[in-house]
Amino acid sequence: MRRRIKALLIFTAVLTAVGVWWWQWQAPYRTLTAFLDALQRGDVAALYALTPAYERRFLTPTLIAHAYEKVIKPQLLNEKKIDRIWRTSLRGFFPDLWLGRVRSVRFYLWVQDQRSNKKQLTAIIVQRPPIEERWRVPFSTFLVNTLVGAYVAQGRSADKAFDWAFETVRRLGFQFVASPEGSTVSTSLTEAAGHREQVMPSVPISR
Amino acid sequence: MRKQLHVLSVTALCVLSIVAPLFAGYCIDCDSYPTSCGNGCHRGNAVGPWPNNGNYCVTCSGTIRQFCTACRWERFQCVPNQPGYPASCAPPYVWEKISEDNQAGLISCTCRPGGVCFCL
Numbered sequence: 001m002r003r004r005i006k007a008l009l010i011f012t013a014v015l016t017a018v019g020v021w022w023w024q025w026q027a028p029y030r031t032l033t034a035f036l037d038a039l040q041r042g043d044v045a046a047l048y049a050l051t052p053a054y055e056r057r058f059l060t061p062t063l064i065a066h067a068y069e070k071v072i073k074p075q076l077l078n079e080k081k082i083d084r085i086w087r088t089s090l091r092g093f094f095p096d097l098w099l100g101r102v103r104s105v106r107f108y109l110w111v112q113d114q115r116s117n118k119k120q121l122t123a124i125i126v127q128r129p130p131i132e133e134r135w136r137v138p139f140s141t142f143l144v145n146t147l148v149g150a151y152v153a154q155g156r157s158a159d160k161a162f163d164w165a166f167e168t169v170r171r172l173g174f175q176f177v178a179s180p181e182g183s184t185v186s187t188s189l190t191e192a193a194g195h196r197e198q199v200m201p202s203v204p205i206s207r
Numbered sequence: 208m209r210k211q212l213h214v215l216s217v218t219a220l221c222v223l224s225i226v227a228p229l230f231a232g233y234c235i236d237c238d239s240y241p242t243s244c245g246n247g248c249h250r251g252n253a254v255g256p257w258p259n260n261g262n263y264c265v266t267c268s269g270t271i272r273q274f275c276t277a278c279r280w281e282r283f284q285c286v287p288n289q290p291g292y293p294a295s296c297a298p299p300y301v302w303e304k305i306s307e308d309n310q311a312g313l314i315s316c317t318c319r320p321g322g323v324c325f326c327l
Contacts, residue, residue, distance in 0.1 A: 090310055090311075090326070091308075091309060091310055091311065092311050093311065093313075108313065121313065121314065121327065122327075123327050141325075144325060145325075145327050148314065148315065148327045149314070149327060152314050152315075158314050158315035159315065161314070161315055161327075162315065162317035162325055163317075179319075179323040179324075179325065180323075180324075180325060180326070181323065183323055185319045185323050
């Protein structure tokens, strides 16, 4: 009898642990689903509600609506379907198994054009900013990734893709972009270059 | 005599104009100026990080564009060990790597000022 109780307790403990792990590991998926649903519906309010608080310092619903019409809709939604979703981490191509200290999860999305069957890549970063402790999706990062994917899908060099994407995002009215790790970056390339020159030593001296 | 002096001064100036730029490079290495920078400019006689909010640089390493290494550097101001001697080396500071973060993407990576990398 005692043995049975012991076995039952161990079984319950293991089951609870696996359940907790599964629930927290699935959390980014739930946010991703909410984001994709909002994207499909064109629900700007829901997309804005999913953005992290630090991004809202420069992001407005109007800006999201503008980018949605100009970039997201033609690139990812009009006669397109999601072909594949792949969960990875920022540091590699394998997902983190334990999300205790992990703040960002990256989902690659392949979107297929239903006419030409051509595929285009983008990535959705699902973040958990420390001050919010809820999973969020930075819209501006997603926008940059979509533009980079579109640039490369046109057969152009990947080396210039990010510079082009930042310039396009700046023209759309974004002064900043949320980074995959939860900070903000200026979209101005000239400012960025000046800043880099100012702070970057030509030969770092490290002893 | 006057002509000799003239030739001598022209020669000296010529030598100086060639040698001076060669020595100018040494100023970057604070070890060459022990009196100005203490026993060389290193983390041990430096204060900081300076400025306090930190300075950053970012580097992309390797030739494979799908991978990036974002390095965070902090600049420490060097202190002269003899009173009255100004830290006149250029630069009178050292860079120390605080952290390194390797990131990967399927297509490309770019690192922006502030140590932020974007990878797709």
